[in-house]
Amino acid sequence: MRKASVVAALRSQRAATLTRLAALPDHSWDATCLPGWRVRDVAAHLVAMDEASVTGRLIPAVRGARDRQEFERWNDVGLASWSERSPFELLDALERWGERLARLAGRLPSAALRVPVSGWYGRQPLLFLLYRRVLDEWVHECDVAWMAGSRAEPAAAGSEVSDVLAAAVLSTLPHLGLPRTPRTSGVARLVVHVGEDHWQTWGVDFARRQYGARVTARPDVVVRTDACTLALLMEDRWSWSRVPRDRLSMDGDELVASDLLDAIAPAP
Numbered sequence: 337m338r339k340a341s342v343v344a345a346l347r348s349q350r351a352a353t354l355t356r357l358a359a360l361p362d363h364s365w366d367a368t369c370l371p372g373w374r375v376r377d378v379a380a381h382l383v384a385m386d387e388a389s390v391t392g393r394l395i396p397a398v399r400g401a402r403d404r405q406e407f408e409r410w411n412d413v414g415l416a417s418w419s420e421r422s423p424f425e426l427l428d429a430l431e432r433w434g435e436r437l438a439r440l441a442g443r444l445p446s447a448a449l450r451v452p453v454s455g456w457y458g459r460q461p462l463l464f465l466l467y468r469r470v471l472d473e474w475v476h477e478c479d480v481a482w483m484a485g486s487r488a489e490p491a492a493a494g495s496e497v498s499d500v501l502a503a504a505v506l507s508t509l510p511h512l513g514l515p516r517t518p519r520t521s522g523v524a525r526l527v528v529h530v531g532e533d534h535w536q537t538w539g540v541d542f543a544r545r546q547y548g549a550r551v552t553a554r555p556d557v558v559v560r561t562d563a564c565t566l567a568l569l570m571e572d573r574w575s576w577s578r579v580p581r582d583r584l585s586m587d588g589d590e591l592v593a594s595d596l597l598d599a600i601a602p603a604p
Contacts, residue, residue, distance in 0.1 A: 345499070365379075
């Protein structure tokens with residue numbers, strides 16, 4: 337994915353988050369939107385992650401964490417320094433640090449963003465950390481939206497954000513999800529709608545342990561979904577077995593499909 341597209345997604349998602357949070361009455365900032373997290377904790381988390389990214393503290397933390405849970409514990413320390421600020425201060429910090437991160441990402445040469453960084457998500461280019469920032473923030477926007485109203489639908493995501501959501505999930509599957517599956521046969525094709533007439537297609541050959549675009553074998557099943565659903569499955573907000581078929585369909589061997597979908601889950 338081109339750097340400019342990811343930077344556009346960073347800015348687009350932060351604008352959506354600011355709009356969502358600014359519409360809340362002050363008392364809602366203390367409402368719980370995740371187990372153990374208030375709305376203000378979500379905002380503080382986003383600020384702390386941007387601050388760590390811009391100041392260079394994020395990469396050592398990513399490299400040093402043995403798993404996602406250890407990384408989240410590191411993040412909790414930074415979150416605490418922001419979580420009791422006023423809504424006005426948090427909105428201001430979200431705008432300032434978000435813009436600083438977007439400017440930094442825009443100035444970095446594309447070659448630098450291709451440098452691999454190892455972490456709990458496997459070995460990925462530095463650009464992947466920006467994918468994760470967009471995915472994490474969009475999912476938290478959903479958390480806030482659901483706290484304030486209905487859980488029926490996720491937050492809207494434009495084409496730039498949808499593209500990045502799909503890339504963030506698909507690029508981690510070979511390291512986080514697929515090695516855990518016991519399946520040793522079958523081919524699945526995952527088709528992800530990312531807006532307008534645009535799809536991302538990703539294959540899995542369980543027998544050959546091949547993943548991605550290099551899978552050319554005829555699939556036993558084609559799974560179709562959208563980037564928003566894929567992100568909510570990956571981040572454990574939705575269970576695939578309960579997703580309506582207009583958001584997630586299977587054409588072919590449903591046992592192969594279920595093993596693929598079981599792999600799209602949070603790291604243990």
